[in-house]
Amino acid sequence: MSSLHSVKKIIKDRIHEGSVVVEGWVRFVRKSKQFCFVVFNDGSTQDNMQIVVDASLSNYAEISKMINGTSISVLGDLRVSEGKGQAVELDAKEFTIVGHVEADYPLQKKATSLEFLRENAHLRARTQLFGAVFRVKNALSYATHRFFQEQDFYWIHTPILTASDCEGAGEMFRVSTLDPKNPPLDDKGEIDYTKDYFGAPTHLTVSGQLNVECFSMGLNKVYTFGPTFRAENSHTHRHLSEFWMIEPEIAFAGLDEVADLAIEYMKYLINYCLSHCPKELEFIEKRESPGLVERLQGVVTSEVVKITYTKAIEILEAAHAKENFEFAPKWGIDLQTEHERYLTEGFHQGPVIVTDYPKDIKAFYMKLSDDGKTVRAMDVLVPGIGEIIGGSQREEKLDTLKKRIKEMNLSESDYWWYLDLRKYGTAPHGGFGLGFERMVQYVTGLHNIRDVMAFPRVQGNAKF
Numbered sequence: 001m002s003s004l005h006s007v008k009k010i011i012k013d014r015i016h017e018g019s020v021v022v023e024g025w026v027r028f029v030r031k032s033k034q035f036c037f038v039v040f041n042d043g044s045t046q047d048n049m050q051i052v053v054d055a056s057l058s059n060y061a062e063i064s065k066m067i068n069g070t071s072i073s074v075l076g077d078l079r080v081s082e083g084k085g086q087a088v089e090l091d092a093k094e095f096t097i098v099g100h101v102e103a104d105y106p107l108q109k110k111a112t113s114l115e116f117l118r119e120n121a122h123l124r125a126r127t128q129l130f131g132a133v134f135r136v137k138n139a140l141s142y143a144t145h146r147f148f149q150e151q152d153f154y155w156i157h158t159p160i161l162t163a164s165d166c167e168g169a170g171e172m173f174r175v176s177t178l179d180p181k182n183p184p185l186d187d188k189g190e191i192d193y194t195k196d197y198f199g200a201p202t203h204l205t206v207s208g209q210l211n212v213e214c215f216s217m218g219l220n221k222v223y224t225f226g227p228t229f230r231a232e233n234s235h236t237h238r239h240l241s242e243f244w245m246i247e248p249e250i251a252f253a254g255l256d257e258v259a260d261l262a263i264e265y266m267k268y269l270i271n272y273c274l275s276h277c278p279k280e281l282e283f284i285e286k287r288e289s290p291g292l293v294e295r296l297q298g299v300v301t302s303e304v305v306k307i308t309y310t311k312a313i314e315i316l317e318a319a320h321a322k323e324n325f326e327f328a329p330k331w332g333i334d335l336q337t338e339h340e341r342y343l344t345e346g347f348h349q350g351p352v353i354v355t356d357y358p359k360d361i362k363a364f365y366m367k368l369s370d371d372g373k374t375v376r377a378m379d380v381l382v383p384g385i386g387e388i389i390g391g392s393q394r395e396e397k398l399d400t401l402k403k404r405i406k407e408m409n410l411s412e413s414d415y416w417w418y419l420d421l422r423k424y425g426t427a428p429h430g431g432f433g434l435g436f437e438r439m440v441q442y443v444t445g446l447h448n449i450r451d452v453m454a455f456p457r458v459q460g461n462a463k464f
């Protein structure tokens with residue numbers, strides 16, 4: 001009896017003999033007089049497998065001419081390999097070519113640039129690099145749930161369609177079923193969104209935070225993990241219009257607990273990948289990220305530095321003469337990419353948590369400190385990327401929150417339900433948002449966020 005096996009299972013279970021069927025895609029064929037070697041990958045693991053094909057097979061001529069990308073199904077006998085680099089190989093008994101590759105296959109060449117692969121995003125999953133990156137991404141996703149479930153958090157699915165703007169930054173994509181050529185107008189001549197599908201202006205969510213806060217006030221430890229959308233005008237290596245975010249929220253807690261949770265979670269993710277994806281990380285390191293594994297090991301074993309925004313500005317001001325920043329550091333400004341880089345690559349080599357930002361550069365919901373100038377906010381910054389996590393303790397006092405909404409020119413009536421949380425059994429609480437693709441970037445060391453998203457959406461491009 002022979003049965004279908006994945007290469008991952010064959011290696012994991014140390015299967016060294018017996019008749020099996022394997023299926024996958026050819027990487028290359030090496031010919032000799034009496035036989036040829038077909039090296040293929042089935043996607044289940046980083047490891048390729050070698051098939052030995054004897055010239056006596058009836059379709060040998062066709063097999064020996066196969067090119068990279070050909071899909072195959074092979075029945076054969078496993079045996080301990082004498083060659084280097086693999087434990088087992090397969091002696092082919094029946095070799096079926098499932099799908100030929102046409103001559104214009106874009107990935108024929110061995111080395112293809114990341115830019116070129118971005119233009120061929122529908123095919124790039126077939127490369128070893130993207131196989132590795134997306135298996136790592138899968139592991140990070142699984143580890144996320146494992147981490148929060150182990151800590152007794154509950155996963156809440158917050159809405160994707162929403163009438164609230166969590167960040168108040170106006171970077172939302174509108175969702176509407178109105179006829180764009182002939183929308184209904186109100187008496188002021190403005191588009192009348194009360195006639196729209198939901199009876200109110202509606203958008204794709206920028207964050208599930210406000211909704212998950214509601215659940216935190218009942219279930220205490222909760223988290224969201226889902227897609228978020230931002231119509232940002234940022235063409236950088238770290239911005240997407242559609243990205244996934246993990247947002248935990250905890251009740252009866254302040255900023256210190258939130259920061260501790262963030263560090264524990266990040267280290268857990270890195271540890272999980274180090275122990276579950278060693279081959280993937282090794283491959284990515286060799287191809288794209290020199291020193292990757294050692295760097296990751298360094299992150300999990302070292303203390304994360306925590307400084308206030310005020311201290312960060314002092315550090316940056318002191319460094320300004322030497323670094324000659326484009327934007328002069330000054331208390332009150334938002335930290336620029338160059339500042340984040342200096343803090344994580346110059347001042348310290350590794351993640352840095354910056355806390356207690358000026359209230360005017362942060363969102364309305366953050367807890368106002370007694371100084372009246374700063375809020376209990378934190379950003380986790382990492383080398384090469386900058387901000388990877390943004391979080392805060394939330395303002396739990398009704399009056400202060402109302403004042404902040406007014407100061408930021410938002411409308412109290414839009415947030416009536418959010419304010420209710422502060423009226424009925426309010427409690428200190430807080431949480432953060434981790435940009436999932438930025439975390440994948442950090443763990444893989446890939447420079448461009450578009451290379452860790454299956455089909456990236458950025459301004460001007462929603463192809464595929």
Ligand code: 4AD
Nearest residue numbers: 207209239240243247388389390391431432433435
């Ligand atoms: O700092 P942000 O805007 O925070 C929030 O949305 C809060 N509601 C989170 C919370 O407290 N529950 O976004 C959180 C993280 C950022 O630190 C960044 O990693 C990521 O989301 N992010 C992006 N990632 C990719 N592309 C973009 N355009 C991103 N914008 C934010």
Ligand code: MG
Nearest residue numbers: 379387389390
């Ligand atoms: Mg932020």
